[in-house]
Amino acid sequence: MRRPVKALLPRLEGVAIPVAALLAGLALFGVFIALVGKSPVEFYSLMYKGGFGTWFSLQNTLLRAAPLLLAGLCVALPARLGLVVIGGEGAIVLGGLAAAAMANVMVGAPSLVGLLAMALAAMLAGGVWIGAVGALRHYRGVNETISSLLMAYIAIALMNHLVEGPLRDPASLNKPSTAPIDEAFRIGLIPGMDVHWGLVVGIIACIIAWFLIERTTFGFGARMTGANVRAAQLQGLAVGRLILAMTGLGGACAGLAGMFEVAAVQGSANASLIAGYGYAGILVAFLARHNPLGVIPVAILLGGIAAAGGLIQRRMGLPDATVLVLQGILFVTILLSETAYGRFKLFKRAAA
Structure with missing residues (x-):
């Protein structure tokens, strides 16, 4: 085998195993569809047609992928430190609420100033919320998975309380919501597409996150901490600061996703913000192996x-929840695939 090919094989392990897990999940779900008396071939044919088969369906796919990009980063960034943060839904909800509240405060301000203020408010809300998870982990030893999940429920309850109480627009009768944001603060569509600019921002965020992780000393410290916390501490790395920074950045990304949902989709903060994007972001991050660049194709998929x-x-x-069953099976197969790393002689021999 030639040397360039040998050098490439260890890297291919990080691609081959997730792809194999994805195919295994699709096969298992095909068996499930057959057991309920439906055709797996027809199911996957319709799934391709509905997601990628036409220009209209592709635009709908990209529209749904936009918040998944930022929600995936909320999980992927802390995961580089070995932290499993699954509370992105709470950061999205609070980010959207903060953006809507800021828009009502900034009425009459120039469009760009108002949008920047909304984005900063959303990122601050999400960053502080998930950053608090990192603080609990570092200072009190609280498990970040449990605390982030519980804080997501608290965030949703807090949003419901504010939307149905102090921040409620009196004109919203059947569906409580905040006052509609000013038209000057609405985010438009990408020219020639029915997709808002959140998609572009999400892709740029993934590229910046990859550069931060792979090409900076900060990212090197994060990767070293994720590999071995004790070794990182012996080298004098500020592990606590890294935890707070990574969780804060992840939360800021999720908060920004909430801002785009308000400014580009909903027009106000309401119960529609609780769309499950934060939980889907967990699957996105794990399927992408916590690689910010890998988040892009996985979010689109x-x-x-x-x-x-x-x-x-x-x-x-079939019920609409069938798609959620598929996502759940894919998540399980991805988790199981973690045990396959380092077990194949082909990749071991190449690495040696």
Whole structure:
């Protein structure tokens, strides 16, 4: 075997195993579809058609992928430190609420100033919320997985309280929400597409996050801490600061996703912010192996699966939650695939 190929094989392990896990999950779900009396071939055909088969469906996919990019980063960034943060849903909700509140404060301000203020408020809200998870982990030893999940429920309850109480628009009768944001603060569509600019911002955020992790001393310290906390401490790295910074950055990304949901989709903060993007971001990050660049194609893939749910429901008579079952099976197979790393002689021999 030539040397360039040998050098490439160890890196291919990080691609081959997630792809194999993805295919295994799809095969298992195909068995499930067959057991309920439906055709797996028809299901996957409709899933492709509804997610990627036409220009309309592709735009719908990209629209759904936009918040998944930022929600995936909320999980992927802390994961480089070995932290499993699953409370991105709470940061998205509070980010959207903070953006809507800021928009009502900034009425009459120039459009760019107002949008920047909304983005900063959303990032601050999300960053502080998930940063608090990192603080609990570092200062009190509280498990970040449990605390982030519980704080997500607290964030949702807090949002519901504020939207149905102090921040409620009196005109919102059947669906409580904040006052609609000024038209000057609405985010438009990418020219030639029915997709808002959140998609572009999400992709740029993934690229910046990759550069931060792979090409800076800060990222090197984070990767070293994730590999061995004790070794990082012996080298004099400020592990506590890294934990707070990474969780804060992850939360800021999720908060920004909430801002785009308000400014580009909903027009106000309401219960529609609780759309499950934060939980889907967990699957995005794990499938991407916590690589910010890998988050981009995975978010588009899962966005396509979600976009196809309506077509599958109409054509095959399956409930809309069928897509959630597929996502759950994929998540389980991805978690199981973690045990496969380092077990294949081909990759071991190349690495040696």
